[in-house]
Amino acid sequence: MKIETLPEEFIKARPIIDTIEAAGYAAYYVGGSVRDTLLGLPIHDVDIATSAYPEEVKALFKRTVDTGIEHGTVMILDHGTGYETTTFRTESGYQDYRRPDSVKFVRSLKEDLNRRDFTINALALKTDGTIIDYFDGLTDLAEHRIKAVGDPEKRFNEDALRMMRAVRFASQLNFEIDPETIEGIKHHGPLLTKIAVERIHVEFVKMLLGQWPSKGLDVFMATGLYQYCPDFKAYQEQLNHLRDQLKRGLSNETAVWTLLASVFDLSWKQVNQLLKDWKSANQLIEDVQVATQAVSAISNHSVDDWLLYQTGSELLTIANEVAQQLDVFAYETPDLLNRYQVLQIHSKKELAVSGQDLMSAGIKPGPQLGQALSFLERQVVENHLNNQTQELLSAAIKFLNEKA
Numbered sequence: 001m002k003i004e005t006l007p008e009e010f011i012k013a014r015p016i017i018d019t020i021e022a023a024g025y026a027a028y029y030v031g032g033s034v035r036d037t038l039l040g041l042p043i044h045d046v047d048i049a050t051s052a053y054p055e056e057v058k059a060l061f062k063r064t065v066d067t068g069i070e071h072g073t074v075m076i077l078d079h080g081t082g083y084e085t086t087t088f089r090t091e092s093g094y095q096d097y098r099r100p101d102s103v104k105f106v107r108s109l110k111e112d113l114n115r116r117d118f119t120i121n122a123l124a125l126k127t128d129g130t131i132i133d134y135f136d137g138l139t140d141l142a143e144h145r146i147k148a149v150g151d152p153e154k155r156f157n158e159d160a161l162r163m164m165r166a167v168r169f170a171s172q173l174n175f176e177i178d179p180e181t182i183e184g185i186k187h188h189g190p191l192l193t194k195i196a197v198e199r200i201h202v203e204f205v206k207m208l209l210g211q212w213p214s215k216g217l218d219v220f221m222a223t224g225l226y227q228y229c230p231d232f233k234a235y236q237e238q239l240n241h242l243r244d245q246l247k248r249g250l251s252n253e254t255a256v257w258t259l260l261a262s263v264f265d266l267s268w269k270q271v272n273q274l275l276k277d278w279k280s281a282n283q284l285i286e287d288v289q290v291a292t293q294a295v296s297a298i299s300n301h302s303v304d305d306w307l308l309y310q311t312g313s314e315l316l317t318i319a320n321e322v323a324q325q326l327d328v329f330a331y332e333t334p335d336l337l338n339r340y341q342v343l344q345i346h347s348k349k350e351l352a353v354s355g356q357d358l359m360s361a362g363i364k365p366g367p368q369l370g371q372a373l374s375f376l377e378r379q380v381v382e383n384h385l386n387n388q389t390q391e392l393l394s395a396a397i398k399f400l401n402e403k404a
């Protein structure tokens with residue numbers, strides 16, 4: 001089979017392959033970009049596989065980075081883009097079930113494709129558009145099937161994360177998993193406990209971001225894989241609920257964690273702990289906490305102006321998306337956003353008085369000043385005061401007098 005018109009990303013990377021071939025080695029596009037091109041999907045990274053050994057690759061290019069040289073990977077930098085170029089290899093002795101203890105560089109493309117996870121990921125593409133397909137990956141692509149290359153038991157024994165990859169591809173592509181591959185997952189589920197949780201979660205998030213999340217969740221639950229993910233095993237009922245409930249994939253990572261925090265009914269402390277364990281960025285943790293609170297308010301029909309203000313338009317949109325997915329009562333997003341938009345202010349900076357103004361009016365610097373500003377902020381958001389300088393100054397003085 002031949003692809004007539006290659007996507008731009010491959011054409012841009014062509015000089016790399018041409019240079020390697022001119023030196024007498026073989027080189028091909030491989031991996032997800034080939035699969036996604038055949039499916040008509042946009043491609044992310046162009047990966048190259050070559051018969052040249054890493055030192056031979058490095059000798060051919062001016063700018064390279066040793067991103068994983070012990071496993072044969074060298075990144076070639078070309079006009080601002082990095083291309084991961086990996087020597088054909090076989091892998092043996094996966095003692096820890098996730099990284100090969102020793103790789104053996106080989107000169108044969110077939111041997112290299114033979115060590116890959118699924119047939120749809122074991123295709124190679126030549127620069128003239130020809131597809132090389134030793135393991136019937138094209139048939140499996142056409143028949144929407146995720147099937148291990150060769151013996152599934154061996155594939156999952158080599159790398160237990162592949163079981164999570166199967167589940168996430170099912171969700172991203174709406175493919176069925178081949179029955180023998182499913183059996184392999186059932187047998188090897190316990191090996192998942194050897195994998196770092198954050199790597200499992202990367203796949204889990206990708207699954208919920210996929211367009212058909214229920215499809216992936218169905219396998220995740222039916223094969224019992226969830227039992228071997230420490231953070232998910234206590235939530236069988238909730239995960240089954242999600243499987244039945246989710247209509248489409250979530251739109252971003254914040255939405256995914258907000259959904260999980262809501263469905264698992266986690267406290268703020270638990271969300272914080274969980275996301276920290278998963279080495280998430282602080283901004284994500286904060287956003288999930290705020291959005292989760294908004295989901296809970298939406299489901300209790302108690303969204304007030306202060307909550308709208310604190311949540312902000314971006315997280316309101318996410319909270320609304322999660323609430324709709326869970327079928328709890330949700331306003332249409334425009335309704336929540338309209339209500340947010342007509343608030344008098346959207347941040348403290350928009351208050352018609354500043355700390356400086358309050359000091360000019362005779363209020364002494366110190367905690368009182370901060371209290372007065374917070375009081376004004378809330379009063380204006382809740383529409384008890386107009387956002388006008390004179391009105392706010394008088395209200396601040398009255399507030400502090402009453403407190404004294």
Ligand SMILES: Nc1ccn([C@@H]2O[C@H](COP(=O)(O)OP(=O)(O)OP(=O)(O)O)[C@@H](O)[C@H]2O)c(=O)n1
Nearest residue numbers: 031032033044115116117118121122159161162
């Ligand atoms: N555990 C793994 C991970 C990757 N691969 C192989 O390495 C390729 C590239 O892996 P990666 O970039 O992680 O995933 P993609 O398949 O490219 O998918 P995506 O980019 O959507 O994550 C895969 O296609 C597959 O051939 C594998 O055999 N086993």
